[in-house]
Amino acid sequence: xxxxxxQTQSYPGRTEPxxxxxxxxxxxxxxxxxxxxxxxxxxxxxxxxxxxVAAAFAKEGxxxxxxxxxxxxxxxxxxxxxxxxxxxxxxIPGDLADEGHCADVVARAxxxxxxxxxxxxxxxxxxxVADFAELTTEQLTRTFQVNVYxxxxxxxxxxxxxxxxxxxxxxxxxxxxxxxxxxxxxxxSKAAAMNLASSLAQHYLDRGVRVNCVxxxxxxxxxxxxxxxxxxxxxxxxxxxxxRAADPDEIAPSYVFFASGRLSSFYTGETLTPxxxxxxxx
Numbered sequence: 001x002x003x004x005x006x007q008t009q010s011y012p013g014r015t016e017p018x019x020x021x022x023x024x025x026x027x028x029x030x031x032x033x034x035x036x037x038x039x040x041x042x043x044x045x046x047x048x049x050x051x052x053v054a055a056a057f058a059k060e061g062x063x064x065x066x067x068x069x070x071x072x073x074x075x076x077x078x079x080x081x082x083x084x085x086x087x088x089x090x091x092i093p094g095d096l097a098d099e100g101h102c103a104d105v106v107a108r109a110x111x112x113x114x115x116x117x118x119x120x121x122x123x124x125x126x127x128x129v130a131d132f133a134e135l136t137t138e139q140l141t142r143t144f145q146v147n148v149y150x151x152x153x154x155x156x157x158x159x160x161x162x163x164x165x166x167x168x169x170x171x172x173x174x175x176x177x178x179x180x181x182x183x184x185x186x187x188x189s190k191a192a193a194m195n196l197a198s199s200l201a202q203h204y205l206d207r208g209v210r211v212n213c214v215x216x217x218x219x220x221x222x223x224x225x226x227x228x229x230x231x232x233x234x235x236x237x238x239x240x241x242x243x244r245a246a247d248p249d250e251i252a253p254s255y256v257f258f259a260s261g262r263l264s265s266f267y268t269g270e271t272l273t274p275x276x277x278x279x280x281x282x
Contacts, residue, residue, distance in 0.1 A: 004220065004245065006234035012069050012125070013226030015047045015077070022220045023247035024048060025081055026055040034260040036061035039113035041106065041158065043067040043096060043150075044123030046075040048221030049171070052252035053120060054078050058085035060256060065090035065109035067123065074222070088113065096123055097145035102153035106161070116161045118259045121151050121193075122171040126186035126227050140185045147189035151196060159200075164208030165265075169258045170197040172215035172271060177280045182232075190215075194271065201269030210268040212258040217275030218245040241277030250274065 009017050015024070024047065040057050044050040045066025051074070054064045064082050066089065068075050075091045082089035090112035094101045110116050125146040129135050151170060159168065175183055176190030194213050201211040218237035224245075225233050237245025254272045257263050273280060 004233065004236045006230040007225045008230050008233065009222070009225050011226045012071060013047070013222030013224075014071055015074050015222055018220070018222060018225060022048065023249040024052045026052055026059060026249055026252060029056055029059055029249075031056075031059035031061060034060040034256060034262055035118070038062040038117040038259070039115050040118035040120060040259065041065045041067065041109040041116055042120040042122060043105070043154065046071045046078055048223065049216070049219060049248045049251050050122045051078045051081070052248035053122065053255045054089070055081040055085070056252045056256050057118075057259065058082040058087040058089075060260070061087070062118065063088040063113050065092060065113055067092045067094070067096065067105045067109075069093065069095060071222075096150040096154070097142065099149070099153050102150055103157045106154060106157040110161055116158060117163060117166050119154070119158045119162065119168045120255060120259070121154055121168070123150070124171065124186070124190075124223070126183050126223065128182040128228055128232065129184065130182065132184060135184055143185040143189050144192075147186070148192045148196070151193050155200065159204065159209060162209050165261050166209045167259050167261070168197075168200070168209065168211040169255050170194070170211070170213050172197070172213045174215055174217045174273065174275050174278060174280070177215060177273070198269050205268065210258070210264070212264070212267055212269070213271040214251070214254045214258070215271050215273045215275075216246065216251050217273070217278055219248060219251055220245045221248060237276070240275065244276070246274065246276060
């Protein structure tokens with residue numbers, strides 16, 4: 001995804017106004033039954049990477065529930081992609097910064113799908129600051145409520161429902177690995193979420209539940225024009241070694257890999273980093 005021009009839109013962002021439109025529908029992707037009969041809850045599943053993951057999971061044979069904030073048109077489109085693949089899609093709007101709503105999301109997903117086998121925690125918020133002194137306690141609190149607390153609340157409610165062989169995939173970020181001078185609270189929150197994934201991978205090892213992480217580099221999703229200033233959106237992703245941002249369709253296969261026991265049964269506590277060539281020392 002190259003040649004992105006400066007643009008902005010209101011938070012949390014929607015796909016329709018984006019220019020260029022991201023590839024996020026997994027068109028041409030051929031499933032091979034890797035998730036036949038699986039039931040997956042995907043937070044942040046309305047658009048961007050979450051949409052591409054939902055579409056890929058459906059093509060692999062999974063029924064899907066998607067949680068999202070209030071982007072109803074995007075969520076309806078994602079649901080149509082899942083249903084076009086012949087699978088069930090449950091849509092659950094609401095603010096995951098609310099502890100009670102997190103428990104309700106899990107309950108509604110389990111009820112609507114008849115159980116849970118895969119949990120993808122992909123939702124997040126971010127807001128850039130030009131100077132650290134501008135970072136308010138209110139913004140810091142909101143970022144951690146959405147990006148960290150909700151992950152804890154959702155895991156606490158969902159993991160007891162997963163069977164042995166179940167899979168959890170948490171979305172991290174390249175920023176959680178190496179920091180970001182303007183997305184300070186976001187980068188810190190992603191580091192926390194990624195460490196939580198590592199800790200829970202050890203904690204749930206005896207139960208047979210695998211917990212892994214995908215930490216992408218720059219990806220062209222609605223969150224970008226909705227949270228970054230126009231001048232930072234222009235040329236977004238050109239700093240990567242590949243010289244461009246990824247499309248969501250390029251990231252979704254990492255989630256299929258971790259969700260499928262056939263592909264990743266010996267993987268837990270691991271992080272895949274689709275970053276366009278940026279190498280991080282472990």
